[in-house]
Structure formats: C-alpha cells, structure tokens
Amino acid sequence: MSQQLSPNATPATARYSVLQARLHWMVVVLVLLQFLLQGAMVDTMVAVRAGDTPGAGAYLLANLHLLSGLVIGFLMAFRLYLRLDASASRFKDLAVQGSPGSLALAATVVHGLFYLLLLTMPISGLSAWYEVPGAAWVHGWQKIALLALLLLHIAAALLHLCLLRDGVFQRILRVR
Template sequence: MAPLSYSVPQRILHWGMALLIFFNLIFSDGIEHWHHLVRRGQTITPDDIAAANIHAYVGIAILLLAVLRLALRRIQGVPVAPAEEPPLLSLVAKVTHGLLYLLLILMPLSGIGAYYFGNGTAGDVHADILKVVLWALLVAHIAGALVHQFYWKTDVLARMTHGVRKRA
C-alpha cells in the first residue's frame, strides 16, 4: 500500500535539495568567472578557486542527496496521484519527476566532467542545455504543485510539507 505522505526524511531531502539547487542556479557567478579566466588563459586567484569550489561542492552534494532520495523512494514508496488529477496530467507529472531526477544526476556529473576533468563539451552541455531544461522542469514542477493546491484543492503540497494523517 502506498504511503499517504512522503516520510520526514524524504521531505527534508526534498526541501534541502531545493535550496541547494536554487543556490547553484542563482549564484553561479563564481564558477562562471573561473571558467572565463581558464578559457582566456588568465591568472586564477585562490579566491576564484574558492568561489568555483563552492559551486562544485554544492553540485556534488546534490548528486549524493539525489541518490539517497532515489533509494528512499524505492524503500519507502511515494503517495499515489490524487483522483482529481486527470490521467494525462498524472503521466506528465511522472515524466517530469523522472526527468528531474535524471537531471539531478546528469547536471553534477557533467559539471564534474567540466570542472575536474576539463571536458569542454560536458561544460557546454551542463551550462547551455541541462541548466535551461532544469529551469523549465522546475517551473513545471512548481506550477503543478500550485495547480493541485489552488485549482484541484488536493493534498499534494501538504504531503511534501507537513504530511497528511488520513485520506479525506
């Protein structure tokens, strides 16, 4: 039987990862500055390396937490889609979640390839393609949660915030 809510560890991981993801998406100046210096053959200071390392370490943390989330998802399960959600949109939600998990693995791996192994193609894919796709999926994910909350008035948002005790 599927759980009514996500477990406390699943919820903590979700919101913690959300903060880390938005941090890296919004505050990517350090790694971008480092990249421009490397590409131009300019001098890189310890401060430049430290700023780039912050982005890299947060990305590695996201990768490790994504693997942990997938393991918890497999062990503990996830709530079923609410009955109010049309079947087509339920499929869209499943595909969106799957793609989000895929990106939470591919983005750090491509970033590692670019930063630690100097793979320019991995860096281009990371910054120019995957980053845009991630933003689009995040917008869709948030929009879906808001539609559930305010249009269908389901417990989807509650299941990932404070949890639900019983089905209505």
C-alpha cells in the first residue's frame, strides 16, 4: 500500500549497527579514492598498451587503485554477509522501514545495485588490468552506472534529511 510523502511521515525506528555505518563510510572514502586514482590507472594502461613503460608515479597510484578496489570488494562482501546472516536479521536493508512505499522500493533497488556494482567492478577491473578484451569497456560503463546511482542516492538522502525529516539519514551516521 502506498503512503503519501509528507514531512515526518513515518519515523525510522530501526537502526543499522555501528559496524554497518562505519563500513558504509569506509566504502564511500575508498570509492572517492578510486575516482581520484582513475587518471593514473588510465595513463598506466595507455602506456602499457602502447608498449611504453608507465611513469613510476602513475604506476604506483595505479597499484593503489588495484589494492583499494580489492578492499572495496571484500568490504562489500562482508556487508552483504552482515545483511544475509540470519542471526543479524534486524540488520537487513532498512529501506523498507521508515520510508513511503515507492521510495522504499526505489531505495532497495538502488542499494542492491550498489552491491552488484561494487562486487563486480573489482572483477572487471582486474580483467582490464590483465588486458582481457572488453573488460575496460565494461569497467568504464560500470563507472557511469555507479555515478548515476550515487546521484540518486545522495538526492534521496537529502530528501530524507531536509524534507521528510524522518530519521532515515541519521541511522547511517551512527558512531556508537
């Protein structure tokens, strides 16, 4: 049943664990790092494909992109485990609680796609690194999908914070 969007509509009483909130923000920082390092990674690959030796600085930063990307994959797998773990069922996607029906469905889809993208980007990235044909193309399109999701996600977060004022934003800010 759909509910009307109105300020303070449904107070969000359910909460993520502190661990989940910390993992969320750790991944945000690492994804930001991936975007800061993308130029060095692309430069390195262009040099390798042209048969040149990449610059030492760019190569180092490209390796950091590799490492950070793998860490993101592991952290997302751990977050998924936290949500799938039956004993932690209260930590499942909380989008269904505290949001009007259609917004909750959109949030669940966006959150699910984040998991799908951030679990598969390390695979396409590693494949691109080892020059598997088409992998760099897939990785590039995943980047665009990630940016689009991020725009929607931030807009929704601000909607909750500024218009709905229902506590949904605050539940991912937990520090203790």
